[in-house]
Every structure is written in structure tokens, then in C-alpha cells.
Amino acid sequence: MTGRTVRIGGGAGFSGDRIEPALDLLARGDLDYLAFECLAERTIGLAQAARRAANGAGFDPLLDERMRTAMPLAHPRGVRIITNMGAANTPAAVTRVTEIARDLGLHGYRTAAVVGDDVLDTVRAGDFPLIDREGSSRDLGGSIVAANAYLGSEGIVAALQGGADAVITGRVCDPALFLAPLIHEFGWAADDWERLGRGTLVGHLLECAGQLSGGYFADPGVKDVPDLARLGFPYADVSADGTAQFGKLPDTGGRLDAATCKEQLLYEILDPGAYLQADVVADFRHVRIVETGRDQVRVSGGAGRARPDTLKVSISYDDGYAGEGQISYAGPGAVARAELALDVVRDRLRLTGAPVTDLRFELIGVNAVDRRGRPGEREPTEVRARVVGRASTHAAADRIGAEVEALYTNGPSGGGGVSRSVRSVLAVASTLIDRALVTPRIQFEVA
Amino acid sequence: MVLRDIAHVRTGDKGDISQIAVFAYRPEDYPRLLASVTSERVAAHLGGLPSRKITRHELPGLHALNLILEGALAGGVTRSLALDAHGKTLGAQLLDLPISPG
Numbered sequence: 001m002t003g004r005t006v007r008i009g010g011g012a013g014f015s016g017d018r019i020e021p022a023l024d025l026l027a028r029g030d031l032d033y034l035a036f037e038c039l040a041e042r043t044i045g046l047a048q049a050a051r052r053a054a055n056g057a058g059f060d061p062l063l064d065e066r067m068r069t070a071m072p073l074a075h076p077r078g079v080r081i082i083t084n085m086g087a088a089n090t091p092a093a094v095t096r097v098t099e100i101a102r103d104l105g106l107h108g109y110r111t112a113a114v115v116g117d118d119v120l121d122t123v124r125a126g127d128f129p130l131i132d133r134e135g136s137s138r139d140l141g142g143s144i145v146a147a148n149a150y151l152g153s154e155g156i157v158a159a160l161q162g163g164a165d166a167v168i169t170g171r172v173c174d175p176a177l178f179l180a181p182l183i184h185e186f187g188w189a190a191d192d193w194e195r196l197g198r199g200t201l202v203g204h205l206l207e208c209a210g211q212l213s214g215g216y217f218a219d220p221g222v223k224d225v226p227d228l229a230r231l232g233f234p235y236a237d238v239s240a241d242g243t244a245q246f247g248k249l250p251d252t253g254g255r256l257d258a259a260t261c262k263e264q265l266l267y268e269i270l271d272p273g274a275y276l277q278a279d280v281v282a283d284f285r286h287v288r289i290v291e292t293g294r295d296q297v298r299v300s301g302g303a304g305r306a307r308p309d310t311l312k313v314s315i316s317y318d319d320g321y322a323g324e325g326q327i328s329y330a331g332p333g334a335v336a337r338a339e340l341a342l343d344v345v346r347d348r349l350r351l352t353g354a355p356v357t358d359l360r361f362e363l364i365g366v367n368a369v370d371r372r373g374r375p376g377e378r379e380p381t382e383v384r385a386r387v388v389g390r391a392s393t394h395a396a397a398d399r400i401g402a403e404v405e406a407l408y409t410n411g412p413s414g415g416g417g418v419s420r421s422v423r424s425v426l427a428v429a430s431t432l433i434d435r436a437l438v439t440p441r442i443q444f445e446v447a
Numbered sequence: 448m449v450l451r452d453i454a455h456v457r458t459g460d461k462g463d464i465s466q467i468a469v470f471a472y473r474p475e476d477y478p479r480l481l482a483s484v485t486s487e488r489v490a491a492h493l494g495g496l497p498s499r500k501i502t503r504h505e506l507p508g509l510h511a512l513n514l515i516l517e518g519a520l521a522g523g524v525t526r527s528l529a530l531d532a533h534g535k536t537l538g539a540q541l542l543d544l545p546i547s548p549g
Contacts, residue, residue: 270466360528369529370495371494372543373494
């Protein structure tokens with residue numbers, strides 16, 4: 001690679017991710033930018049519920065801890081932070097970050113909010129066909145609690161051009177958190193589809209942080225990963241043409257090589273020739289991954305074509321309650337006793353007329369996650385019976401756990417370790433809306 | 448010989464779709480992936496999975512296949528009552544798929 005490069009670090013792969021690898025990248029990584037990707041599909045709906053419950057909440061629960069530890073390292077080094085930790089309340093998150101900056105004595109710290117992803121009013125007022133199932137948004141009726149469009153890089157780029165030290169967003173396409181600083185630094189045109197495709201490739205590889213550098217990879221004796229407990233997060237040195245060199249810091253755990261990069265390249269990609277983003281339709285079919293040194297990989301060959309006319313929208317809606325109970329059995333005959341336990345709970349729920357649906361009866365250790373549909377060769381030494389189902393009320397959902405707990409004195413011999421729960425279900429459906437209906441806006445606060 | 452001897456996998460999810468990528472460790476084994484990891488054989492191997500449709504994308508440059516299992520996740524992670532609502536364990540369950548040697 002020749003010419004100037006921009007170094008971007010992947011600081012988080014999900015809302016609850018470890019913080020210290022990002023701090024290590026800030027301290028030792030000579031970064032230009034650090035991005036925290038913290039907003040899964042359902043997270044924004046949960047955040048919306050939190051916002052309703054307590055005014056002022058609704059942003060990422062780890063925002064405070066992440067920013068309070070990252071900003072003192074980032075600011076003196078000139079590293080700009082980009083994150084979607086705004087979740088359902090980006091303006092409140094920006095206010096919080098500005099307060100933290102004042103606490104830390106970072107006078108003049110500029111934080112930008114990128115808003116405009118909230119399209120709840122638009123969705124409620126219209127009728128939009130769902131893309132992942134039959135029906136339309138109107139069928140979800142009054143149960144809709146949030147609707148957020150996946151914005152592209154535009155708002156983040158504007159915030160960077162406005163001198164933001166930190167940019168906080170709600171729902172944006174995850175790779176846009178990484179593509180935006182590349183557009184800002186290199187001046188890529190909004191219709192330079194090939195470079196936008198390459199920048200999206202960089203973002204896609206970094207957005208899950210440790211999943212590029214050895215996380216979610218180890219299979220002992222088959223593909224080993226050293227020192228996972230100290231897993232280091234990756235960074236990329238990106239050139240003006242969009243090709244990139246990926247690495248991780250020395251003296252960190254993990255591994256970053258062609259195999260780990262290939263796994264992440266296709267992770268959660270449906271058609272590798274058409275990765276739909278707000279900024280571009282990226283094409284990963286001809287990506288080349290070359291190992292250039294220890295934990296060093298060069299990635300090229302990304303491509304792209306014109307962006308879609310529509311934006312994806314996630315609609316979060318209340319979907320009733322899920323009730324669950326579990327109980328363990330061990331020793332000779334454990335599976336038969338656990339199966340009897342499931343039969344008893346099935347009969348009890350029927351006899352008492354509990355208004356529950358979608359019931360699942362399964363044995364953890366036998367068939368709870370294994371879908372190969374074949375019995376094991378040996379009886380497991382322990383097994384856990386699990387019953388779960390839906391209900392429209394909390395009380396009805398709680399009937400399931402109650403019947404499992406009753407197995408203590410009414411069921412087969414030797415059952416132990418009952419757990420029971422009821423949770424409200426916040427489900428997500430997806431639709432597409434005309435991008436003209438969505439307008440990203442930015443707001444600054446200065447410490 | 449089983450798939451685990453020649454390939455590694457990573458599993459992801461998008462809504463009600465499970466996505467399993469399969470990568471040959473050695474380029475020379477890619478033709479065996481093509482021959483052995485067919486949509487039909489995957490459906491039969493994961494016989495307990497209620498997927499509506501399995502699509503296979505071929506990536507010869509990466510010596511990889513991308514399997515798209517529609518309707519496999521009981522409505523998807525936000526709605527599913529399954530213990531592994533993401534279906535994250537599914538790819539590993541493919542690793543004992545028999546592969547014809549040589």
C-alpha cells in the first residue's frame with residue numbers, strides 16, 4: 001500500500017462487549033478513529049421501552065462506562081469516537097457524554113447527535129408491507145412501540161465535517177459507522193459505488209470487533225486460538241482506494257488470519273453479491289484475503305453498485321409474554337424421568353385449561369438445540385427438562401413455571417434445580433420505506 | 448470422514464433466516480464441499496429443523512459456501528421461544544456431515 005492511510009479500530013461487537021480491548025487500542029493502537037457497534041436488531045426496541053419507563057433513559061446502558069474510560073485516552077491522541085450507543089434516545093446520550101466530558105475536564109469536547117432514524121410516526125400513519133413475513137405494519141396495530149430506519153453514513157459524515165470529537169447515533173447500518181470516516185477523510189463521492197463497497201467491506205469486517213481476531217472461532221484441537229481471555233480487538237489501515245490492511249496489537253490474545261477473516265466476511269451475509277446497505281449495494285464475491293505477516297491480513301477486491309431507493313426499517317412490537325420452567329434430572333433413568341416430567345406438565349396445562357400457546361417441551365442435553373434429529377449413542381449423565389410457551393398475560397405465562405415447579409413434590413423422583421421465569425416479548429418485524437421519507441439531522445453539544 | 452476434517456463454519460442469523468458459511472481449509476477440498484454440502488444433504492442432516500427453503504451460494508474465490516436456511520428460526524431471535532433463539536449452534540451440527548473420502 002502506498003499513500004496516506006486511515007486507521008480505524010473496532011471497539012465493540014455488541015452492547016455488552018468487553019471494554020478493555022478498546023481501551024488498549026486507544027492507548028497503544030495509534031488510531032485515527034474508534035467505532036463502537038452496540039445496537040442489535042432488538043436492542044432499540046428494548047431501549048425504547050426503557051425510555052418510556054424512565055424519562056432520560058433509552059441509550060446504551062454501558063454508554064457511561066465506555067465513554068468515561070475511552071474519552072480520556074482518545075481526546076489527547078486526537079482519536080474521534082463513533083458509536084450507535086444513542087439507541088432510542090440519542091439526544092440524551094449526547095447530553096450525557098457532554099456531562100462526562102465536563103467531569104473529565106475535556107473543555108470544548110464536541111459531541112454530535114445523528115437523529116432522524118425514528119420513523120414511528122410515519123409507520124403508524126401508513127401501511128407498509130412486511131418483508132420477512134406475510135402481512136403489513138397495520139396488522140401490528142397498537143402493539144408497535146418503535147420503528148427505526150437504518151440510516152447510512154450521511155449524518156455521521158456531516159458530524160465529522162462539523163468537527164465532532166464523538167458522534168452518537170441511533171439506528172444506522174452497522175458498517176456505516178466505519179464507512180463514514182473513510183468518506184470524510186478521502187472525500188469519496190456519494191456515487192463512487194466501488195469505493196463505498198470497499199469501505200462497507202472494511203466496516204463489515206470490523207463491526208463485530210473480536211469476531212475478526214479470533215473470537216467465536218476456537219474449536220480445541222481442530223482450530224485453536226491462543227489466550228482468548230485476553231482477546232485483542234482489530235483495526236484496519238485503509239487506503240484512499242478502499243483496500244485495507246487489518247491487524248491487532250502485539251501482546252494480545254487471539255489470532256487474525258485468512259481463516260478468521262473469511263468467517264467474518266460472510267457472517268450474517270445472505271447474498272454475498274448483494275449486501276444491501278443504505279449507502280451502497282456491496283459485493284463481496286471477489287474479495288481477496290492475503291496473510292502478510294503474523295496477525296496481519298490484506299483485504300482487497302470489494303465492489304459495489306448503486307444504493308437501493310428504500311431504507312430498511314425495524315418495527316418493534318409487543319408480542320405478549322413467554323413463560324418458562326426448567327428442572328434437572330441425573331443418574332440412571334434420568335432421560336425417562338425427564339420425559340415423564342414433560343408429560344406431566346403437558347397434561348397439567350391441559351387439565352387446568354391454562355391459556356398458553358406455542359408450547360415447547362424439550363430436554364436440554366438431548367434435543368433442545370440439536371436439530372440433527374438422531375438420538376445420542378449414549379444416555380446423557382444429566383438432563384434438564386424445559387417447558388416454554390406464550391400467553392397474552394403475565395399471569396397466564398406464569399402458569400408454565402408454576403407447573404414445572406410443582407414437579408418437586410408431584411412429579412417423577414429426583415428432580416432438582418427448578419428455575420422459572422416470565423418475560424415480556426418485544427418482537428421485531430421489518431419493512432422498507434422510501435428514503436425520501438427519512439431525513440438525517442445532526443445536533444451538537446459542546447462541553 | 449466428516450465435514451469437520453476438511454472445513455470450518457460460522458453461523459449467523461437475520462430475522463427468521465439461519466446463515467451458515469462453510470469454508471474449506473485447503474483449496475483442493477473445495478470441489479468436495481460442492482459435491483457433499485448440497486442443500487438436500489444439509490436439509491436431511493438437520494432433519495429436526497423446520498426450514499422452508501435452503502439456498503446455497505458458491506464462492507470459489509474463498510473456497511466457501513454460504514447456506515441460507517429460510518424459516519429455520521421459529522420467527523427469529525426476537526420472537527422465538529427456542530433455547531438457542533439465534534440458531535448459533537446449527538453450523539457446528541453440520542460438522543459431522545459425512546464426506547466421501549478422496
